[in-house]
Amino acid sequence: MDLPQWIALPCLLLLHILEGVVTTERRVSPSVIKVGVILEQPSPDEDEMVRLSFQHLNQNENILPSSRLDYTVARIASTDPFAAVKAACSMLNTSITAIVSSTSCETSLALQSLTNSFDVPHMIVPGEECPSEKHNSFTVNVRPSLLFLSEAALDLVWKLGWEGVCIFYDSESAYKNVQQFLHLAAQSEERKPLEVTLYRVDASEPSGGALGIINILHKAKDSDVKHMIAFCDRTQSMKLIRQAARFGMAVGKYQWIITTQDWDMLVDDEPEGFTTTSGDISEEDGMRFLNGSEGIITLMKQQVKVQTQPPDFYGAWQILYPDIDREEDANATYLSPGYLNTVQFKAAYMYDAVRVLAVALDEQVERDKYIEPENQHCYDNKPKSWKGGTRLRKMLHRMETTGLMGRIRFNHSGVNDEMAVDVITVESSRNQTKAWKIGTWDPENRLNLVKTPFTRSFEAFITNNxxxxxxxxxxxxxxxxxxxxxxxxxxxxxxxxxxxxxxxxxxxxxxxxxxxxxxxxxxxxxxxxxxxxxxxxxxxxxxxxxxxxxxxxxxxxxxxxxxMNYGVGILMQKPQKKTNVFAFLEPLHIQVWGCVLASLFVVGVLIYIVDRLSPYSSFRRENSPNQDAFDLKNSMWFAFASCMQQGGDTSPLSISGRVLSAFWWFFALIITATYTANLAAFLTVTRMENPINSLEDLAMQKSVVYGTIVNSSLHRFFEKRKHQGIYERMWNFMSTSKINPWVPNAEAGYKRVQTEDYAFFWDAPILDYIKQKECNVMTVGKPFNLKGYGIATPRGLPWRDEISMVILRLQEKGILEELRKKWFDRESSCAEDTVIMSSNRGAADINLDQIAGAFYVLIIGAVLSFVVVIIEHIWHKPSFYKKREKEAGRTTLDWSDKLPPRETRNNGLSNIENCSSNKFFLSPLKRQRTLASTWLEQVGKARNPYRMCVALYGIARNSME
Structure with a gap:
């Protein structure tokens, strides 16, 4: 039955009013929403950001305007999952809506299992990569996965065209990045296979991993791979790059990619031995360790975009980084690399985690889907299922919002996949380290570079003044x-x-x-x-x-x-000057002196013999007053006087004697002239003998110790060539010598040369300068290891070429040569001393080989004189002697008035005796003449050299008798 209209309209109005009352009651927001917070090793930054986040949210009129967020904080020790679970159970018993935690991965997994059992959403901010279920889990990871860094690094490797790489990692979490990197590289079938060498950096060593890093870098350097990737935390990455810089592995062809979400440089992390100077280094750049490398690295880190709107964000950033400067015309600005450290990153994500949870609760309340939680007891056999937790989890998975660290989106997975990576060049030059962004990477657009990595971008530093x-x-x-x-x-x-x-x-x-x-x-x-x-x-x-x-x-x-040109010289002490009272003998070698004395004796004897044999000699003339002028002693005197350029009392009358004398005089002239010339050189030059004249001479002896400055470039020069020829012998001697061959500096080397038997290797130009000042030292040998002197500059800087051009211009104008003469070629204060090396003794005294020709001439003269004697006898036939015999027989002499009684005179042919009677007789004359005539006849009749020699021997023997 139809109701009257006047009845139906009031009823509809009543129903509408009642429906509005009921609806209004349903939309009433909860007055208090409880949240549990669990912090592991909390820091002031994290505590402050948690407090600040709840304060900002409770003051925000747009988020949960009718509700107040209340939170309970539980602080637990590091890596204590039991304490964390116990704290979470206590919170569940107080009807909490969700749990927000910042713990280690082990503790986070324990909390994840608990919250999944009770359907309580769990917002986590892990300090390291931590696995979690992506779809059905109640755990929501606000911090983006670090595995994105592996993808970014691989894209950069492909972009640079690397074919081999050394990867360093320091933890199980970092190894997950390595696994992700290798997995993605293996899936790239269209790419050339990548050769990868893995090195584990052990931070558990007592030295903090430093010794392990040194050993690892030695292996990496030996592998000849120049491309490096580090999946390490901030501390280990710092140590790794620092040691690499010391080993020369951060410059030149070495290229490093450092993957980390945070990067800072605390003052106490400064490299050992590094001293800062005011104005040179900005403390906020966070890369001061690179000031010692003069190198370039590429840093891949999460992009940090400072959100300055709403005002709450700006207030939070001022707490995290008090020096932040907001740009008035922009709502966001990028932080320079290195501004945030690990703690600050976690604190910032804690702020975002609380804010994301509040936004999700606000949306749930607005949609009338919020369900009040109930008290939960961890010790119940069957945990109660809370439908409000399931609704809140679904709401969180669909969340897309903006937080303090940028855009946040979970994409129905429970993991924030909104992560942009900044590709940053960190370059050190001229005692400064600068960093700037050269590109970005994100999961959707992948790698986008605006500048090629590992190329210098510093502006030229050569400016006026x-x-x-x-x-x-x-x-x-x-x-x-x-x-x-x-x-x-x-x-x-x-x-x-x-x-x-x-x-x-x-x-x-x-x-x-x-x-x-x-x-x-x-x-x-x-x-x-x-x-x-x-x-x-x-x-x-x-x-x-x-x-x-x-x-x-x-x-x-x-x-x-x-x-300027460079060479290695040898500095030694000058040998002591020798004083010798018999120095007049030094111009001629001892062999020459012996041969001269022997020649003097032989020539004297030969003159005597020739005078006896020649028919034209004074000896053959009976009435000559010089008949005995060339007996044996007078012949010796004649030879000696001729050699002394004084001449004898008489000269030979025979042609043969004159020939022999002429050759002897010629020989004496040569010997005297040579001796006089060399004696003048000996008397005008101070002679010092040195047995070492070259590098080879020094290496072949063991009496003189030699060395150079320890740890100098010359030290390493010999060490590098210890298996090469003569250097092997020298290095073995220096490294095994009982006497230390090394000196701490050049001055010590100079003093040691002057006081010890020591040879010092150093720069040849400097040694030439030193020997002009120190008169008791000298350089020996020729310079070796020829190179050049240069001016050192940091690698890759433009002013090196500018200075080189100036040097070339100065050389072309001859200015540098003038400077060299001014400073190196100064007038020496030392007297010119000629050092005669033992290897060149022939240049000092005359040896037999050099003057043998004079002896050959003398021998020729002696032989020629005997030939002339033979010719003389052939020319004068035996009739000459017969004629003399007849004349002697017819001659009657009265010797009574001329000779005293019994006086005897030996003329070589007969004995004339004066007896008491006035008569004389020649008793042996007949026999002697007969023998001489006989031998001479044989000489005249001889037809071959043998018979002639036999006849000459007979004549000589008869003369002696």
């Missing part, structure tokens, strides 16, 4: 340091050259001495000392000194064009 900080070391004549009333003043070749370069470049400089006094070498731990260390670790812009360019130094610094 640029002031360089230059390090040097004192070593004359390159650099001298003179004390004056106003302090100290530098001078020398390098200082003059530096002034010219500064004028050409319109630059200024300040000079300081290297603390350790070394030029620069690598220590056992891989660090660099000396000038190279000052430039390499960013404490100096340039190193100007007498520094040699070599390959080891070129690995960590750059050098300009050489400004």
């Amino acid at each position: 640029t002031t360089f900080r230059i390090v040097t070391v004192v070593e004359a004549p390159f650099v001298n340091r003179d004390e004056t009333v106003n302090g100290h003043k530098y001078s020398g070749f390098c200082i003059d050259m530096l002034e010219l370069i500064a004028d050409e470049m319109n630059a200024k400089y300040e000079l300081y001495l290297v603390p350790d006094g070394n030029y620069g070498g690598k220590n056992e731990d891989g660090t660099w000392n000396g000038l190279i260390g000052e430039v390499y670790y960013g404490r100096a812009d340039l190193a100007v000194a007498g520094m040699v360019i070599n390959s080891d130094r070129e690995e960590v610094v750059d050098f300009t064009k050489p400004y």
